Amino acid sequence: MPEILTTTFLVSVLTAAIRAGTPLFFAAVGEIIAERSGVLNLGLEGLMIIGALSGFMVGSTTGNPWLGLLAAMGAAGLLSLLHAFLCIHLRGDQVISGIMLVLLGLGLSSFIGETLVGRTTQGFQPLNIPILSRLPILGPVLFQHNILVYLALGLAFLSWAFLFKTRWGLEVIAVGESPEAADTLGIPVQALRYICVLLGGMLAGVGGAFLSLAYTRMWVDQMTAGRGWIALALVIFSAWLPQRALLGAYFFGGIEGLQLRLQAAGIGVSYHILQMMPYVATILVLLFSTRREVRQRMGAPEALLKPYIRGERI
Amino acid sequence: MGLKVLVPVAVVLLALGAGMIPLLATGNDPVVAYIALFQGALGSKHGITETLVKAIPLLLTGLAVSFPLQARFWNIGAEGQLYLGAIAATWVALTLTPFPAFILLPLVVLSGFLAGALWGLIPALLKTRFQVNEIILTLMMNYIAINWSNYLVHGPLKDPKGFNFPVTAVFPEAAWLPRLPGTRLHAGIILAVMMMSFIYFILRKTRLGYEIKVVGANPQTARYAGMDLTKILLLVTILGGGMAGLAGVGEVAGLQHRLRKDISPGYGYTAIPIALLGKGHPLGVGLSALLFAALFVGGSNMQQTTKVPVALISIIQALVVLFVVAGEALLGRLSEARGPLQVRRGDPTSPSYDARRTAD
């Protein structure tokens, strides 16, 4: 029992939280941008696994994880464009198209990934930030991660600034709230939506690549293990705010890390019960946010899931 | 009627055709692979019965998605409802062990149905009372159900004689669904076909079915005609969830005779393309379920004989969904462009008049 109260335990859980939470964050923040523009992409699980696969494939073959990252962004981006085309241009059902992406992504990655099983790669190694990494507690928790973790932090700031401090961010939010209003002001609704979905897809790809190039640095079939769904939950949990998504991601990621370490310490809290927690937490948030005042502040973009058609220029 | 059959067939053929692309890309011979696929499913008695075995949960979950869809309600939670059905059935079977079959078996089936129905009812209730977004809610509940089931097989219900595998104890024989001797084909198929006919009956011949269709076609009109939308929504989700629960019952009481980890390889999600292909007709759903079952079974054979990964089947499934969605969307746009019923949506300043006489 006293074992869990040591700093070692705390440190390892927090470190794990950040590591495990980072891929969730990438996918979630991308989806936040897409949903802010009014398009729901349920296919995160499929996009992440495709990102993991292509990132690993290119990264391990070329020996350059950065190229792998680019490949992940490209492949996941391409798939998300398919979703964008179906939903924005053809005005197809966003829910079904998203589920289709999951099936397609999982299927393609299993299919192609057969040949990669067992391979390992250098990938993104953890860095040791000079001086800072030697601080007690904070050192290992904050300053010994691979570079993508720090990129995630930068991304959190950037996406917050983008959405709330720039003109483009305002337009994206407007498009997701009321495309008609945005249209009458000359804002290109469809184009913005395409871009946001594409961005969301690419970021999901980065999240997946993190798994195969930084987290485990090998390819395992179906290695996303449901993280795409957790990322979707995270979007809601964070009320479509990138800063909250970062903290929420670490929280959800921490659950993963917590269980392993609790078990190692001899405390039998079931992995599966803990696995449920992100979903339960999200449902609680969902229920809480249905009250009108809360909905106004924290609710989903009004035009989410509704394709936009202007009368004249179809 | 002709078009209704033609379109799904075309979609399937397209998907199979497009499925050749990844095959060719990885240097496989598509013809050989597809032959192995069909042989595996239909080329032997074993294959055919296995296909039927796989069709049971697919048909039940397919109906679980297709039926509420008639009332314009997407049941994405079929997977979770299946798991709940499996959990309930397992609990009853393992707790009420001493009971004889004629009591235990119906209880097992009933408990599975009710559990699934409950799991489907909760999101519907929350939607009608609190306007919660049912899509996210049902998705979340799926994963809660799956994790709950996995928790049980790893923990409280783990078989003490199971060598630490994540399985429960074997059910007492009184809780086993009877099988066709020599095969794994269990009585679940009777349940499935019964439900298919029952749903057909409801939709075609009853007032309730009519009301469901009107609600699905135009909720405003339904309200005008005095229909109780809430009641209808709750009814379809109860039935839908119950059917998915039955799928779970079939898997544990009919096929595995115990609950194990990941009892469903995603039947609840495969149910979506099945429901889409079936176009709301229970028989259509049945045929689609058979088709997908054949793909599953044939796929394993294909993997064994030609080394083509069975993941190809997932790809083909996804392609079916893709083509259905694209097809419906394209057809929708085509009929928008012509035809006398041009509805202006999204136009902020649409003229409030249509054609007018210019007789003055």
Next chain:
Amino acid sequence: MNTIFVEMKDIVKRFPGVLANDQVDFTIWRGEIQGLLGENGAGKTTLMNVLYGLYQPDGGEIYFEGRKVQIRTPRDAIRLGIGMVHQHFMLIPRLTVAENILLGLKSPREPFLTIEGAEERILHLSTEYGLKVNPRARIWELSVGEQQRVEILKALYRNTKLLILDEPTAVLTPREVEKLFEALNRMKKQGYAIVFITHKLKEVKEITDRVTVLRNGKVVSTLVTEETTESQLARLMVGREVSFQISRPVVPKGQRVLEVQDLWVLNDKGLDAVKKVSFSIQEGEIFGIAGVSGNGQKELIEALVGLRKVEGGRIWIREKDLTNAPPQKILEQGVGYIPEDRLKVGLATRLSVAENLILKRYRDPELSKGGLFRPEKIKSYAKGLIDRFDIKTPSLDTPASKLSGGNLQKLVLAREISQEPRLLLAAQPTRGLDVGATEYIQAKLLEQKQKGTAILLVSEDLDEVLNLSDRIAVMYEGQMVGIVSAEEADRQKIGLMMAGG
């Protein structure tokens, strides 16, 4: 002194089946407020949508300060300095006033927003023109009047020189209207040009300098407001033509079927749409309500059918108090309803013709017993209706979506009338139909009247109301401003009442 600002010449705009603008000439001067007057469907909004770049004209040209210009999108219009405030506000509830106003504009510190600077400028503008509003407030917190001010400020902020307002007073209280007019006058003094679309004569007289009257897509006249009277304007708006008279049978009146007393109903925005309306209709009588759409007619009928809440007053149908009763109870009393938007409320287009026909009777024991349908009975019932009402359809099972507008309306009519209703509520029953279908529907309505059905007819088509009704009422701004018998009804007088005179 006043220079020509924008000139629209020979504008033609067609929609399928409609000639919305028929060679319209429209000139706007600087420093004036010009009214654009006409009934619904006269083409006013369409014309301004063309000017604002939401529609592309099929013919004609636009000149801006003497230069010919092409306005292809709202962005082009905005660039030229044209701003438009629509009937339905184009605001984003979740964002603040300042954010809504800034939306779409390039920022001085691209790409970063400069909210503080904007807020200052907004406050400045709002004081200058008397359009008080808090830049930091979120739109959903504001009243309708305040929201409209935001819309106007949106235009002013963009250095608009020409402001188009589409029926701006429809959603305002009298006090807010006053304030709006003050603001407009101030803007006019600063040299703005304002186009004021309306159907209300009082407003034209009060605020405009000149007024152009449109009817059926054509310009009837452009006048200086001071030199005209309300009745002259009404006459121009509504026309003097003798329309074809339908011989209307006289039927001895019977009991009161519908009685409405002091009815108050709200619209979707929570404002009063029906204000203290009272009237009654007897058996065998057609009671017509004339008036421009948007004056409460829709809300009135929805309240009568049970699809909208009654806030005050009572409704009696056949002596029973059915105020706020659910639709089913109301229909049970023998009420038929032909909705204004037949696609949205009257039909289920995915379902077959037969399935639509039985919508009101599917619970009858004749058609369904014990929850089960009797397919033969349904078939014969449906076939009977199709024959009786001459509904052209390939088969009983054809999806309703495949029928033409006229046949769809016949379907709705058949379904409602075949019930032998005691009270028939008909909202815009011939809107969108060709001549043949229109004549058919009108004949059927007269037929029902002879059978003793009481009919409430709401129509924008003044001719239709005048021809069919025994008594005519006019609704204006939610009130019933006059009930006259057919003999006394005078086209000009009614037109005047419709426009608030």
